[in-house]
Amino acid sequence: MAEAIVLRAHGGPETLRIDQVDVGEPGPGELRIRQTAVGINYHDVYVRSGLYQTLALPGIPGIEAVGVVTATGPETAGFAVGDRIGYITGKYGAYASVRVLPARLALSLPEAIDDRLAATVLLKGLTAAMLVRWVHRIEPGMTVLVHAAAGGVGRLLCQWAAALGATVIGTAGTESKRDQALAAGCAHAILYREVDFVADVMRITGGRGVDVVYDGVGKDTFDGSLAALATCGHLVNFGQASGPVEPLAIPRLAAKSASVTRPIIFHYTAEPGPLRDMAAAVFAAFAAGTLSAEAGQAFPLAEAGRAHTLLESRAATGPLILIPEDGDDDA
Ligand SMILES: NC(=O)c1ccc[n+]([C@@H]2O[C@H](COP(=O)([O-])OP(=O)(O)OC[C@H]3O[C@@H](n4cnc5c(N)ncnc54)[C@H](OP(=O)(O)O)[C@@H]3O)[C@@H](O)[C@H]2O)c1
Numbered sequence: 001m002a003e004a005i006v007l008r009a010h011g012g013p014e015t016l017r018i019d020q021v022d023v024g025e026p027g028p029g030e031l032r033i034r035q036t037a038v039g040i041n042y043h044d045v046y047v048r049s050g051l052y053q054t055l056a057l058p059g060i061p062g063i064e065a066v067g068v069v070t071a072t073g074p075e076t077a078g079f080a081v082g083d084r085i086g087y088i089t090g091k092y093g094a095y096a097s098v099r100v101l102p103a104r105l106a107l108s109l110p111e112a113i114d115d116r117l118a119a120t121v122l123l124k125g126l127t128a129a130m131l132v133r134w135v136h137r138i139e140p141g142m143t144v145l146v147h148a149a150a151g152g153v154g155r156l157l158c159q160w161a162a163a164l165g166a167t168v169i170g171t172a173g174t175e176s177k178r179d180q181a182l183a184a185g186c187a188h189a190i191l192y193r194e195v196d197f198v199a200d201v202m203r204i205t206g207g208r209g210v211d212v213v214y215d216g217v218g219k220d221t222f223d224g225s226l227a228a229l230a231t232c233g234h235l236v237n238f239g240q241a242s243g244p245v246e247p248l249a250i251p252r253l254a255a256k257s258a259s260v261t262r263p264i265i266f267h268y269t270a271e272p273g274p275l276r277d278m279a280a281a282v283f284a285a286f287a288a289g290t291l292s293a294e295a296g297q298a299f300p301l302a303e304a305g306r307a308h309t310l311l312e313s314r315a316a317t318g319p320l321i322l323i324p325e326d327g328d329d330d331a
Contacts, residue, residue, distance in 0.1 A: 002098035005304045008058045010050030013305035023098045026073035029102050035067035035117035038094050038322040040307055042316050044242055055092050063095025064123040066115045076103040089124045090266035097324035104272050107279045116295035119321045125282035128156040130268045135283055136212045140165025145213040145228055147221050149186055150177035152319040157290055158184040163290040169297050173314050201228040219243035235260045296321040
């Protein structure tokens with residue numbers, strides 16, 4: 001048996017309730033993992049609320065965690081009991097103390113990145129890698145706009161784009177988040193709840209606009225993001241923390257020969273080769289100091305609802321993680 005958050009109906013944070021679940025033995029190609037830290041991502045909010053109907057109910061949410069292998073099924077060469085691994089998955093099940101996992105998802109973690117830090121940055125770092133290297137390859141001299149620049153993905157994205165030689169303009173919801181965005185490598189940070197960010201971007205870029213906008217805010221920023229692009233610019237909509245984007249009429253793009261993409265990390269990491277290449281890029285970026293982060297604020301697994309409330313309130317001062325069972329938490 002294991003402890004897990006079982007979602008039985010879509011709704012608010014109160015729908016995240018702890019329960020006992022059967023785990024069972026790993027089958028062919030599977031590992032059993034005792035999880036030590038679980039990442040919280042904005043995706044989890046969409047799944048809980050029902051904006052994404054991608055988890056069959058009742059079901060265990062959560063798309064990343066870190067832990068130790070406690071049993072190996074047949075056909076799992078290369079893995080052994082005691083291995084420390086991390087994973088991301090689009091098939092859910094991470095909000096649990098113990099789980100069975102396909103071995104092809106398991107990533108060995110560098111010693112320098114401890115369990116809590118790994119659960120804080122694995123999915124967010126892979127997303128940043130996808131955005132700056134695969135979706136829109138950042139080159140020196142580019143100008144980039146990153147929304148929610150102090151957020152979990154946002155900070156890593158700003159650090160990486162700046163290290164690749166881009167001039168990064170960030171948006172942030174509060175003064176303290178603006179300071180975090182500047183510390184993450186933004187050359188300029190805009191308080192987008194107080195001022196018109198498009199006007200500020202145009203002022204900063206001398207009327208040219210930016211080469212690429214990375215927009216994980218969605219509904220509230222999408223139109224402005226399009227307006228902030230330079231000619232032939234690229235709007236990458238990779239999330240919708242403020243709500244889903246309205247349908248887009250393609251002819252609107254013609255005014256600037258603009259392009260719009262809507263990438264999802266699980267498509268870029270579906271094959272083991274690319275997954276391992278992207279993970280290696282993230283770990284190398286941490287080793288080189290290109291990326292840096294603190295472990296997220298920890299909540300007991302049973303208090304996942306409280307963590308969701310904080311994430312949705314926009315008041316979190318950094319990423320959040322869950323600690324199963326008897327682990328030490330900060331809350
Ligand atoms: N496509 C992919 O594969 C992929 C993978 C990972 C993450 N994502 C997306 O990346 C984005 C960031 O994810 P994250 O987990 O790192 O979260 P996060 O950025 O730490 O949190 C979301 C941030 O969005 C901003 N925001 C703006 N309007 C908001 C609203 N109405 N309600 C709540 N927040 C609002 C807030 O920052 P301010 O207060 O500064 O405005 C908030 O802190 C999300 O949209 C997520 O879905 C996409």
